[in-house]
Amino acid sequence: ALTIGIVGLPNVGKSTMFNALTKNNVLAANYPFATIDPNIGVVPLPDERLARLAEIFGSEKILPATVSFVDIAGIVRGASEGEGLGNKFLANIREADAICQVVRAFEDGDVVHVDGKVSPTSDIETIHTELILADLQTLEKAVARLEKESRIKKESRPAFENAVAAQKVLEAGETLFAAGEKAGVDLDLAAGLGLLTTKPFIYVFNLDEDQLADTDLHARLGELVAPADAVFLNAKLEMDLMEMSAEDALEMLQSFGAEESGLDQLARVGFHTLGLQTYLTAGPKESRAWTIHQGWTAPQAAGVIHTDFQRGFIKAEIVSFADLDAAGSMAAARAAGRVRMEGKDYVMADGDVVEFRFNV
């Protein structure tokens, strides 16, 4: 499964947020693997359509899609030089598919900031700098090797030029994710060299309770990291929300001017950043969301349920959630001509409710 690595300076609220992520008891019951590794937090992707499907099909259970987060402790200034936890830290980031940086915006005299003052701009820069320095080290060796190679083999020339272009971006103090494409860097090719800053970044701003409804502040912080996605939350509040019933949690959120918990937003943003989407299945046993990559075809999607479904794929019976919701039952959707048969070239759309036909 794809994972998002959580990073950030010490004392910004990473552990607090991560504890909230792993406190999800409802989820643990359905996904036992979620509690096995203490460093992995699994968050359900909120999806109101599942409750409606369960109503239509009389499903016993609802199984949402999930997003996995890994706690990557230990970034400090100097991490790229392998100080302290540095090497382990970099190895952990290498394994993550996206990087979620927690940035402190809350003011609290009792919580020491490593640099002595709360400054989202400089915190973000510190982390970026460590990752950029690590990439420059990786590139130093790679560029030398690719230069030699390209003198012997013409085919290696583009890889060499790509590495040099990446080096320029990093030397200018920018991540490849933020500035690589504009500078003509092929990010996939660069990622193949193990460059960390090619990974998509998400930023979580850990706010005070009274900053939660401050949309001007959100806009200013969001601008710091645009076009990357930003999520605004209060890590301590997220912990408290986890211990409440859904109704109490919603009431609490609304009292702070929010409609959705920060972790729900994070799950959504994470899912999107990883290039994922869902399709839905429903029956008396369960209504369920399945995770696929954007652009996958029907047989590929079937393979997520079982490899036999993909191998023996014949066709997919599909109705969009909106049509099914409006019709109120499969029979009514069918009568209205809203249920389609799709073949092996069909590209799945978000909200497709599917039943696969296959040979065994």
Ligand code: GDP
């Ligand atoms: P980490 O080092 O980044 O993992 O940070 P922790 O999660 O351990 O948090 C450091 C300290 O900040 C702890 O005392 C937390 O209780 C406190 N803290 C975390 N989030 C918030 C917050 O949103 N507001 C305030 N005031 N304190 C927080």
